[in-house]
Amino acid sequence: MPADADYVTDLVHEPTQTDSPGIDLTVAEVYDVIEPGRVDFGGGELEPAGLTPHKRHKRDSDDDYEWWRLREGQYLIEYNESLADGVTATLQPRTEVVERGGSHPTLTVESLPRIPLSVGGAGLLLKENARVSTVLDR
Numbered sequence: 515m516p517a518d519a520d521y522v523t524d525l526v527h528e529p530t531q532t533d534s535p536g537i538d539l540t541v542a543e544v545y546d547v548i549e550p551g552r553v554d555f556g557g558g559e560l561e562p563a564g565l566t567p568h569k570r571h572k573r574d575s576d577d578d579y580e581w582w583r584l585r586e587g588q589y590l591i592e593y594n595e596s597l598a599d600g601v602t603a604t605l606q607p608r609t610e611v612v613e614r615g616g617s618h619p620t621l622t623v624e625s626l627p628r629i630p631l632s633v634g635g636a637g638l639l640l641k642e643n644a645r646v647s648t649v650l651d652r
Contacts, residue, residue, distance in 0.1 A: 521597060522537045522595050522596070522649055523596045524594055524596055530645075535650070537595075537649045538608065538648050539593045539605070539647040539648070539649060540593065540594045540645055541592070541642070542592050542594040542642075544589050544590070544631070544640065545565040545566065545567055545589060545590040546566050546589060547565060548564045549563060550564075551563030565590060565628075568584070569582075569583075571583065579641055581639055581641050581642070582639070584638045585633065586633055586635060586636075587632075587633055588630055588632055589630070590630055590631070591630075591631045591646065592628045594643065597624065597626055597649075601624065602622060603623060603650070604621070604622050604623075604649070604650040605620065605622075605647050605648070605649055605650075606650060607620075607648075608645055608647060610645070611638075611647075615633060615634045615635045615636065615638055616631060616633050616646075617631070629647075631646070
């Protein structure tokens with residue numbers, strides 16, 4: 515039975531993203547961390563990390579969407595979707611990502627921040643708008 519998608523906005527394709535328990539989230543952008551951020555005790559010296567979008571490419575010149583070729587390492591991903599105001603949800607990586615050597619932490623969130631994506635071994639090819647995470651509950 516499809517999940518109630520009212521608490522997730524900006525879905526790319528609702529029937530596909532709600533065809534299993536939870537709501538699948540899609541990747542909009544992948545970033546390389548190029549400069550360290552800062553985290554301190556009180557927050558007065560908190561600084562974001564320096565990021566740059568990871569290069570994309572088309573597998574075929576007729577393709578509508580591009581791919582990211584991710585080598586082993588750590589990236590930040592950004593979603594196409596957002597959570598509705600006042601929603602708290604648990605976010606976990608999709609099995610399809612984990613079985614291919616990628617992972618991200620399971621988080622309880624009130625918004626959808628950029629989250630770290632770890633890629634192991636031989637790397638991972640990730641297509642624009644790929645479903646990478648699932649919101650389990652609200």
